Amino acid sequence: MKRVAHYFLLISLFVGCSGAKRSIQKSTQKVFKSAFYDNQFTGFLVVNQQNRDTLLNFNGEKYFTPASNTKIFTLFTVLKLLPDSIPALKYIERKDTLYVEGTGDPTLLHSYFEHNNTLDFLKGYDNISVHLNNFQDEKFGPGWAWEDYQYYFQPEKGPLPLYGNVTTLWSLSPLQVTPSYFQDSVVQMNFSRNRELQKNTFYYGPSRKDTLEVPFKTDSALTKKLLGRVLGKDVKIAMKMPEGEKRIKYSVPVDSVYKRMMIESDNFLAEQLLLLCSSTLSDTLSSSRVREYMLEKELADLKQQPRWVDGSGLSRYNLFTPESMVHVLSKMYRDIPRNRLLSFFPAGGVAGTLEDWYPGDPEPYLFAKTGSVGNNHNISGYLITKSGETLIFSFMNNHFMRPSSEIKIQMQRIFEEIRDNY
Structure with a gap:
């Protein structure tokens, strides 16, 4: 009798889930066929992680401009290639000189990361020579908007960034400037730009009363000056590293960097993390080499190979499908402990880019990465239903002319129906 009862329980659960699935599919298809979606391109894929069942698939195999959803691929890459702590420097000691090579570590003198031990390490040497010629990327990624050079979200990339490669200004008496090296480079006047194009x-x-972060224009000479000032000693530039095996100095725990990249959607951290991954493959810093490696080795099973050109998603050249996003999210869900993985993503109604959207009932049910660039808004991640199922999804909206808030309202309605009924 117990077996019979168990059998009928399974049958009833199956029928209930099937009925809920059909109901959700029917209502969602009706929404997508409405006039609201007539003049935009939309893709939506939802998969049940436990049984691999596809709940919804609307243009899941089509390519979209992902914006910051690209950071999901960056997160997958760093989880595969980086150790538990950030590799801050590669170095060799020769006689009385420490030769240092940048790895792309974004945390040195960064305002958010306060417990960096790299400076203490460098202060222990009287003679320091820095090698910066291992950087083989451009300072800006392909397809980045040139006029955004002056905005906080598009700092230059580099082998040994300092202060996050931004100048921070805030109003006190007198005006406060970090790094203080630029104190005399600030003109206190209203102007249409935050910085001149070709100079600092x-x-x-x-x-003004707000805090303003402005990327500064980088070069080897400036790196030498900024690092020398904070160390209180003259720093030299080395054209090449001495022969010999390089040692590695580590800095902050990687999870603190990953969380800020994902929750705050920090473009600079995303770009530098790809360079850091490059430093684990060779001494050359090349983000394109890392992307090629990942697509050939770790992501060769993607059904639709993406056009993946940067780490942050700033470029409109990037093209990904919802199916590819779900594929990578599924890989991470299988490989990374659940609590750790979900901690990397903004939680609906709680933090980061989702603080004002998708609130829980009462606990958060959505853990996902947004991606927004003019006339495009996407979100991909994990949805926890009231029945306890974990769904993996990618919802991509491209080329709409409405306010993005209207797009988000429609998405929230669909997410809540899935949460409550599946």
């Missing part, structure tokens, strides 16, 4: 002249209006 910054503008901060006299009536």
Whole structure:
């Protein structure tokens, strides 16, 4: 009798799930056929992680501009290639000189990462020579908007970034500037730009009260000066590293960097993390080499190979399918402990880019990465239903002319129906 009862329980659960699935599919298809979606391109794929059942698939195999959903691929890459702590420097000691080579570590003197021990290590040497010629990327990624050079979200990339490669200005008496090296480079006047295009002249209006972060223009000479000032000693530039085996100095735990990249959607960290991964493959810093490696080795099973050109998603050249996003999210879900994995993603109604959207009932049910660039908004991640199922999804909206808030309202309605009924 127990076997019979168990059998009928399974049958009833199956029928219930099938009925809920059909109901959700029917209502969602009706929404996508409405006039709201007439003049945009939409893709939506939802998969049950436990039984690999596809709940919804609408243009899942089509290519979309992903914006910051690209960071999901970057997260997958760093989880595969980086150790538990950030490799801060490669170095060799020769006689009385420490030769240092940058790895792309974004945390040195970064305002968010306060417990960096790299400076203490460098202060232990009187003679330091820095090698920066291992950087083989461009300072800006392909397809980045050139006019965004002055905005906080598009700092230059580099082998040994300092202060996050941004100048921070805030209004006190007198005006506060970090790094202080640029104190005399700030013009206190209202101007249409935050910085000159080709030089480090910054503008901060006299009536401003906010904190302004402006990327500075980088080069080897500036790196030498900034690092020398903070160390209190002259730093030399080395044209090449001495022969011999390089040792590695580690800095902060990687999870603290990953969380900020994903939750705050930090473009600079995403780009530098790919360079860091490159430093684990060779001494050359090349993000394209890392992307090629991942697509050939770890992601050769993707059904639709993406066009993947940067780590952050700033470029409109990137092209990914919802199916590829779900594929990578599924790989991470299988490989990474659940609590750790979900901690990397903004939680709906709680933190980061999802703080004002998708609130829980009462606990968060959505853990996902957004991606927004003009007329495009996407979100991909994990949805926890009220029945306890974990669904993996990618919802991509491209080329709409409505306010993005209207797109999010429609998405929230669909997510809540799935949460409540599946």
